[in-house]
Amino acid sequence: MEKIRFHNDILPLKDKIFRLALRITLRREVAEDITQETLVRVWERRGEWDTIENMEVYCLTIGRRLAIDHLRQRQQQTEREGEITDYHLSAASTDRMADEVLDQKQRVAQVMELIEQLPEMQRTIIELRDIEGLKYDEIAQVTGLNETQVKVYLHRARKKIRESL
Amino acid sequence: MDYKYIEQLLERYWECQTTLEEETILRKFFAQEDIPASLLPYRDLFLAEENMAQAHLSEDFDARLMERLAIGQPTGATLAVQKGNKEKRHAKVIKISITQQLRPLYRAAAMVAIVLSIGMAAQQGFERNEENVLENNALATSTDSTELFIEQPEMSPQAEAVLTTTQTDSLLEMKVEN
Incomplete structure (x- = not known):
C-alpha cells in the first residue's frame, strides 16, 4: 500500500524536487543527490503521510532544507580554503550581455544565467512560482516566509529580470 | 491584432498581481512564433523559464533510489527467512x-x-x-x-x-x- 502510494504520488515529484535543488545549489550532480536523499527521508517517514496535507509542499520543503544545508557547507569550505569562486559571475557573461547581435538562443541562455545569479531566496521563489506553478501560500510554506514576504522577493527578482531584457 | 490585454497582463505580472491562470496565458502567448516587436524582448524570459522547466533527473535515478530503499526487491534477510520456513x-x-x-x-x-x-x-x-x-x-x-x-x-x-x-x-x- 505504501509502496503504491510512493510510486504514484511521491516519485512523480522527483523532477520538481530536482529542479528546486538545482536552482539552489546550481550543480546538477549535487541536486540529484539531494533529490535522492529527500525521497529516502520521505519514505522513512511514511508513518506520517496521513497527517500531511500537501505532499508536494512537504517534499519540496525537505528538498530545500537539504539544498540550503549543502550551500552552507560549501560556503564554509570555500571560506576555509580562501577561494574566490562563484564561477557563474564570470566576466565573460557580462561582456556577452553588451553584445547586441546575439541570437535568440544566446539571449535565452543569458536570462537563465541572470536567474542563476539572483540571491538564493529570489531564484528559489522564481523556480517555485514561474517554473513549478505553486500558489503563494504553498511557496510560503516551502520557504518558511509569509505570503507578503514571498511577493516582495518575487517582485525584486522580476524587476531585475525586466531591467535586463 | 490588439495586444492590450497581454500588455496589461504583463504589467500586472511584473507587479506580482497575476494569478497562476493569467501567468499560464502569458506563457502560452509567448510560446507562439508571431510576437509583435514591442513585446519581443519579454519573450526571452518565458523561453528561458520554459527551458529551465525541462531539467530532468538522469535515467538511472529510479533504479538507484529503489536500490537504496530496497523496495520491490527481496533482500538477503527476507530470502533467508523464506528458506527457513x-x-x-x-x-x-x-x-x-x-x-x-x-x-x-x-x-x-x-x-x-x-x-x-x-x-x-x-x-x-x-x-x-x-x-x-x-x-x-x-x-x-x-x-x-x-x-x-x-x-x-x-x-x-x-x-x-x-x-x-x-x-x-x-x-x-x-x-x-x-
Whole structure:
C-alpha cells in the first residue's frame, strides 16, 4: 500500500524536487543527490503521510532544507580554503550581455544565467512560482516566509529580470 | 491584432498581481512564433523559464533510489527467512508421513490376526459341534488364542522393520537438507 502510494504520488515529484535543488545549489550532480536523499527521508517517514496535507509542499520543503544545508557547507569550505569562486559571475557573461547581435538562443541562455545569479531566496521563489506553478501560500510554506514576504522577493527578482531584457 | 490585454497582463505580472491562470496565458502567448516587436524582448524570459522547466533527473535515478530503499526487491534477510520456513514446512511433512505410513500397518496386522483367529475358531467350533465333541472346546479355544498370540508377534517385527527403515530414511533426508 505504501509502496503504491510512493510510486504514484511521491516519485512523480522527483523532477520538481530536482529542479528546486538545482536552482539552489546550481550543480546538477549535487541536486540529484539531494533529490535522492529527500525521497529516502520521505519514505522513512511514511508513518506520517496521513497527517500531511500537501505532499508536494512537504517534499519540496525537505528538498530545500537539504539544498540550503549543502550551500552552507560549501560556503564554509570555500571560506576555509580562501577561494574566490562563484564561477557563474564570470566576466565573460557580462561582456556577452553588451553584445547586441546575439541570437535568440544566446539571449535565452543569458536570462537563465541572470536567474542563476539572483540571491538564493529570489531564484528559489522564481523556480517555485514561474517554473513549478505553486500558489503563494504553498511557496510560503516551502520557504518558511509569509505570503507578503514571498511577493516582495518575487517582485525584486522580476524587476531585475525586466531591467535586463 | 490588439495586444492590450497581454500588455496589461504583463504589467500586472511584473507587479506580482497575476494569478497562476493569467501567468499560464502569458506563457502560452509567448510560446507562439508571431510576437509583435514591442513585446519581443519579454519573450526571452518565458523561453528561458520554459527551458529551465525541462531539467530532468538522469535515467538511472529510479533504479538507484529503489536500490537504496530496497523496495520491490527481496533482500538477503527476507530470502533467508523464506528458506527457513520452507525447511520447517518440509520437516513437518516428513513427521506426519511416518505415522501415516505406520498406522495402517499396525491396523492391518491387527485386523488380519483378528479375522484369522475368529474365522479359524468358528470353523473348528462348527466342526466339533457336528462331531459332538464338546469337551474339546476349551482346548481348541486355548489353541486359537495361542495362534492369535503367535500371529501377532509375526506381524510386529515386520512393522518394526518398516518403522526402522522409514525412520532412518527420514532422518537421513532431514540431515541432507540441513
